[in-house]
Amino acid sequence: MSNETLLEVTDLKKYFPIKRGLLAKTVGHVKAVNGVTFSIKRGETLGLVGESGCGKTTVGRSILRLVEPTSGSVKFEGREVTTMEGSDMRTLRREMQIIFQDPYSSLNPRITVGGMLSEIIKFHKLRSSDEAVQQRVKELLDVVGLRPEYARRYPHEFSGGQRQRIGIARALSVEPKFIVCDEPVSALDVSIQSQVINLLEDLQKEFELTYLFIAHDLSVVEHIADRVAVMYLGEIVEIADAGELYSNPKHPYTRALLSAVPHPDPRYKPHRIVLSGDVPSPARLPDGCYFHPRCPQVMPQCKMVHPELGDDGTGHVTRCLLYPESTPSAVAAGSRPIQIQTS
Amino acid sequence: MADESAVPVPGDEQTQATADKKNVTRPDQSYWSLVKHQFRKHRGAVWSLRFIYVLFFVAVFADFLANEKPIACSYKGTFYVPALQEYAVGLHLAKYPPELANADWKTLKYDWKIPAPVQFGSGTPDLSSSFAKPFSFDSGHYLGTDQLGRDLLSGLIHGSRISLAIGFVSMGIAAIIGVLLGAIAGYFGGWVDIAISRLIELFLNFPVFFLIITIVSFMEANIMLVMVVIGATGWMGIARLIRGEVLRIRNMEYITAATSLGFSAPRIILLHVIPNSLAPVLVSIAFGIAGAILIESTLAFLGFGVPLTVVTWGSALNQARSDVTAWWLAIFPGIMIFLTVLSYNLIGDALRDALDPRLRD
Numbered sequence: 122m123s124n125e126t127l128l129e130v131t132d133l134k135k136y137f138p139i140k141r142g143l144l145a146k147t148v149g150h151v152k153a154v155n156g157v158t159f160s161i162k163r164g165e166t167l168g169l170v171g172e173s174g175c176g177k178t179t180v181g182r183s184i185l186r187l188v189e190p191t192s193g194s195v196k197f198e199g200r201e202v203t204t205m206e207g208s209d210m211r212t213l214r215r216e217m218q219i220i221f222q223d224p225y226s227s228l229n230p231r232i233t234v235g236g237m238l239s240e241i242i243k244f245h246k247l248r249s250s251d252e253a254v255q256q257r258v259k260e261l262l263d264v265v266g267l268r269p270e271y272a273r274r275y276p277h278e279f280s281g282g283q284r285q286r287i288g289i290a291r292a293l294s295v296e297p298k299f300i301v302c303d304e305p306v307s308a309l310d311v312s313i314q315s316q317v318i319n320l321l322e323d324l325q326k327e328f329e330l331t332y333l334f335i336a337h338d339l340s341v342v343e344h345i346a347d348r349v350a351v352m353y354l355g356e357i358v359e360i361a362d363a364g365e366l367y368s369n370p371k372h373p374y375t376r377a378l379l380s381a382v383p384h385p386d387p388r389y390k391p392h393r394i395v396l397s398g399d400v401p402s403p404a405r406l407p408d409g410c411y412f413h414p415r416c417p418q419v420m421p422q423c424k425m426v427h428p429e430l431g432d433d434g435t436g437h438v439t440r441c442l443l444y445p446e447s448t449p450s451a452v453a454a455g456s457r458p459i460q461i462q463t464s
Numbered sequence: 465m466a467d468e469s470a471v472p473v474p475g476d477e478q479t480q481a482t483a484d485k486k487n488v489t490r491p492d493q494s495y496w497s498l499v500k501h502q503f504r505k506h507r508g509a510v511w512s513l514r515f516i517y518v519l520f521f522v523a524v525f526a527d528f529l530a531n532e533k534p535i536a537c538s539y540k541g542t543f544y545v546p547a548l549q550e551y552a553v554g555l556h557l558a559k560y561p562p563e564l565a566n567a568d569w570k571t572l573k574y575d576w577k578i579p580a581p582v583q584f585g586s587g588t589p590d591l592s593s594s595f596a597k598p599f600s601f602d603s604g605h606y607l608g609t610d611q612l613g614r615d616l617l618s619g620l621i622h623g624s625r626i627s628l629a630i631g632f633v634s635m636g637i638a639a640i641i642g643v644l645l646g647a648i649a650g651y652f653g654g655w656v657d658i659a660i661s662r663l664i665e666l667f668l669n670f671p672v673f674f675l676i677i678t679i680v681s682f683m684e685a686n687i688m689l690v691m692v693v694i695g696a697t698g699w700m701g702i703a704r705l706i707r708g709e710v711l712r713i714r715n716m717e718y719i720t721a722a723t724s725l726g727f728s729a730p731r732i733i734l735l736h737v738i739p740n741s742l743a744p745v746l747v748s749i750a751f752g753i754a755g756a757i758l759i760e761s762t763l764a765f766l767g768f769g770v771p772l773t774v775v776t777w778g779s780a781l782n783q784a785r786s787d788v789t790a791w792w793l794a795i796f797p798g799i800m801i802f803l804t805v806l807s808y809n810l811i812g813d814a815l816r817d818a819l820d821p822r823l824r825d
Contacts, residue, residue, distance in 0.1 A: 185724055214726030227717035230495065231739045240735075241725055277495070291721060 127163040127299060127331050128184070132156050133193035135179050139404060151404045153179045155355035156193070158430070161299075166325065166332040168346030168363065170339055170378065174400060176355040177335045178222075181301040184333070185217055186210070197299070215245055218292035222304035224284035228276035234262070234287050235272025241294045261290040264327075266320060282313035289320065293328070302334045306341060318345055340382045343367055351375045354411040355403055357430065361437040371439040373418050410442065418443060499743075502818035509814030512807035519804065523625040527551075530582035530618035533569045537577035547580060582606065584615035586622035586775045598792040608792040610783040616792060619775035620800055626776045627804060630691055630760040631753035637695025639749055642702025647733050647741070649703070650710025661707070664700045672697045673759065677768060685771045690763060694756045702748050709741030716740075743819045750812030754805040761801050777801050 134157075136150035154176040161167045171177045183190040186202060195202040197217065205213060221227035229237060238258045241247075248254045259269035265286040276284060285305060292300050302321065306314040322345060324330060336342050342349055343363060350360040351374065359372040370376045377394040396415045401407050407414055413423040423442055431446030432438050441447050504510060528535055533546035542561075546569065552558035559565070564572075570583070583604050584590075590613035598608035598616070607616040649660035676693050683689055713719060714737065722732045763769035764778025772779075777797045784793035 182720075187720055187724055211726045214724065217724075219721070219724050221717040221721065223717055227721055229718040229722075229736055229740065232736075244725070244727065244731075275495075288721075291725075295725065 125163045126160050127165075127198060128333075129160040129194075129196040130180075130184065131158050131194045131196075133158070133180065133183055133195065134191045135176070135183050135188060136191045149404050151402075152355050152406060153403055154183060154190070155403075155406075157352070157355070157357055159350055159357060159360060161331055161333060163298075163331055164325075164329055165348065166334050166346045168342030168349040169333060169335045169352060170337065170342055170349060171352035172337055172400065174403070175352045176403070177337075177352050178303055180352070181219065181303050181333060181335050185219055185301060187219070215295040216297050217299045217301070218295060218297040219301045219303060220285075220288050220292050220305045222307050224281045224288060224308060227288050228284055230276055233273055233275055234267075234279075234290075237287075238262075238272070238290060238294050241291065245295055247295070257294075261294055264293065264324070265290045281309055282316060285309060285313075285317050286320065289317075289324070293324065296328075297330070299331045299333070302332055304335055304337065307337065314341065321345065338382075339367075339378055351378065354400065354406060356411060356440065357438075358412065358440045359438065360430075365435070365437055369437070371433075371437065371444060372412075372441045373416050373443075374412050377417075410440075412441075499815075499818045503814050506810070506814035506817065508810045512810040515803060515807045516811070519624050519628060522621055523628050526586075526622050526625055528580060530584060530586065530615070530621040531580040532583060532585040532588060534574070534577040534579045538575040539564070539572060541575065582615065582618050582621065584618040586618045587614055587773050589613055595787060595790050598796075607796050608790070610780070610790070610793055611786045614775065616780060616796060619780045620777065620796060623776040623780060623797070624800070626687060626770065626774070627757050627760065627801075629687070630694070631756050631808070633688075633691040634694035634698065634756045635749050635752045637692060638699040638752060639702055639745065641696070642699035643706050643738060643742070643745065645699070646703035646706030647710050647738050650707040650741075651714055651729070651733050651737055653711075653714075657707070660703070664703055667697065667700050670697060673762070676759065676763065677766070680763065680768045685769060687770050687774070690760060690769045691756075694759055698752055698756065701752070702745050705744050705748055706738075706741055709744060710737055713737055713740050744816075747812050747816040747819065750808050750815055754808035754812070757801065757805055757808070 133154055134152070135154040136152050138147040139149045139151060140146065141148045157176075157180055159167065169177045169180065179188060182188045183193075184195050184202070186205075190203055193203070197213065200209075200213075202213065228234075232240070235255075235258050238261055239254045242254050242257055248257050255272075258272050262269050262271055267283065267286055267290070271279075271283075276287065279287065285308075288305075305321070306317050309317060318341070321332070321334075325332060332345070334342060334346055339349075346363045348360060349363050349366045350357050351366075351372065352358065353374050359366065359370070359375045361369075361371075366375065367379065370379050373394075374396075377396050380392065380394045394417060396417075398415045401411070401414060409422075409424045409426055410416070410428055413419050416423065420442060426442060426448070428440045428442045428447040430438050430440045431444060431448075433444065433446055439447055522529060527550065528547050531547050531550075533550060534544075535547045536543070536545045538544070544564075549558060549560070553560060590609070593603060593605065593609050593613040594611055596603055596605040596609040596613070599606065600608070605615050605617070607620070609615055610619075645660050645663070649657045675697060676690070679693050680690060719732060719736060722736050727736075760769060760776065761778035761781065764776045765782045767779075767782060770776050770779060777800050780797040781794060781801070784790060784797075787793075
């Protein structure tokens with residue numbers, strides 16, 4: 122890991138319009154991603170955690186422009202991604218890749234594994250001769266721990282773990298610098314999960330990759346991530362180094378998530394924080410802190426004041442009024458205005 | 465991986481092939497071999513397919529099955545293969561000697577000849593044998609003749625060409641239009657989808673049959689025209705099917721993966737979306753072929769579509785109106801149309817079942 126920033130995401134927003142009626146009039150927006158800011162250093166793994174529907178997948182896909190962000194900026198090696206077009210975009214496609222959650226729908230069932238990989242290599246002109254392309258296909262399969270003969274097989278001939286390895290080989294085929302791992306192990310058996318995570322770690326060392334590792338499960342992220350960001354309703358509520366976050370969680374939501382992580386020792390009886398109520402709809406966000414309707418430590422001002430991300434000075438960033446650094450007045454002294462939700 | 469032991473060693477296809485025969489539900493079979501296996505369970509469809517094969521054979525070799533010119537003969541010491549030479553003459557590549565150019569091939573004195581099984585060309589009138597009864601083996605008119613003395617069996621044999629061509633060419637045209645428009649509508653969505661969907665509804669509102677009759681009656685009788693018109697008015701069902709499939713497949717992660725790899729939209733549509741959405745269209749095509757044959761038969765029955773000199777199943781049926789007692793003119797072409805349309809429908813039915821994963825056991 123170096124100190125050089127590879128990816129910088131600033132105030133990223135993605136609103137999906139809700140359309141109704143004959144003329145498809147926009148009656149509102151689902152605020153899937155609502156102002157997300159973070160950066161990833163070269164060689165680092167940032168874990169992005171949150172429950173389903175919190176916008177973590179949309180963040181990953183917006184970075185790759187697989188969904189067009191509504192606003193905000195994504196800078197990759199200093200280049201602005203959100204406005205890139207044509208050949209620049211095609212070059213960028215080779216540098217940023219994605220591994221998907223569902224190993225069953227992420228492979229085209231009509232194309233052999235070798236056919237898929239060689240199409241990519243030929244499309245991006247990564248090898249010139251046919252033999253070199255075939256050689257590269259074998260190399261890629263070998264790298265992800267599959268036998269080179271598998272190139273002739275169709276996706277349905279593989280198990281879930283094998284398919285996920287093929288998905289990883291596909292992402293690696295363009296020799297990227299950065300990979301968004303979109304819940305790559307959520308659909309796998311626990312025994313296969315660790316194999317795939319170990320593979321991802323080995324590949325990171327071998328090819329100096331940078332990961333954005335998205336998961337809904339803190340225990341998976343603990344193993345692989347250097348830093349962890351926790352998302353709730355389209356916002357980041359806490360970012361910290363992995364060790365710090367697990368030993369000293371600050372935001373009540375992070376604490377609740379951590380208390381839900383299963384423990385291998387059945388006699389271990391942790392104090393479980395059980396959140397009441399459902400996640401509010403991202404189409405109608407609550408006033409004040411988005412988490413206040415479910416927060417066990419809710420205070421009167423939480424219903425009015427929307428907290429800002431505040432750094433406690435050690436790089437542990439929290440968005441919660443329990444901590445002085447998060448109150449908008451403290452931030453207002455700096456640059457940002459007080460943000461009180463009125464809608 | 466867990467299932468490695470169950471997988472045969474790659475490289476020896478022969479073992480794999482024999483293994484496939486022994487155990488048809490092996491997990492590593494390709495999608496199409498599963499479909500094939502499922503299709504074979506439908507016995508009616510298997511026989512229908514065989515019937516269509518036979519029809520193909522008849523259509524391809526029609527000139528050797530029913531022809532007034534012999535397949536091979538020797539005339540005045542010279543060897544001829546008139547049935548074959550006819551193609552060269554037709555293309556102006558060769559000529560018959562003058563005495564044969566306008567000869568009546570039936571009455572020539574040959575040294576020897578191998579005649580075609582049915583010794584009558586299609587559409588050659590012979591007024592002396594008007595309304596010959598069927599099964600009269602002396603005259604050689606196995607299935608009888610019509611009012612003009614044209615041999616019915618020969619007409620059916622040559623008519624099979626038109627029926628098959630009608631089905632395949634018109635549905636080929638419909639499939640190309642339907643698949644492309646449907647895929648574009650489904651993949652891009654938005655106003656493109658709205659425009660194409662409205663176009664589909666617009667075309668669905670045409671009374672197709674009357675449109676065809678109108679066009680065909682204004683233009684010169686021409687079989688190609690009929691095929692193009694049937695194709696150009698029959699693509700909407702296919703377009704709708706494909707659009708629906710593409711809407712489903714567009715959200716698959718392998719399409720997102722293809723986008724993330726920088727593939728262009730035409731490449732994704734042609735190489736990744738369409739191959740995965742084509743299966744249900746096959747069913748639609750099979751039914752469409754049956755429909756097209758029926759439309760052509762109806763047109764020919766009404767006297768539209770094909771020139772009077774060309775005999776098709778429909779026009780042979782039309783002849784039955786000239787004399788009600790000549791039952792054979794109604795029965796035999798009717799049976800052919802019925803069997804062919806039934807076959808395509810059975811094939812379509814079996815394909816639909818075979819392609820549907822939920823019905824698989």
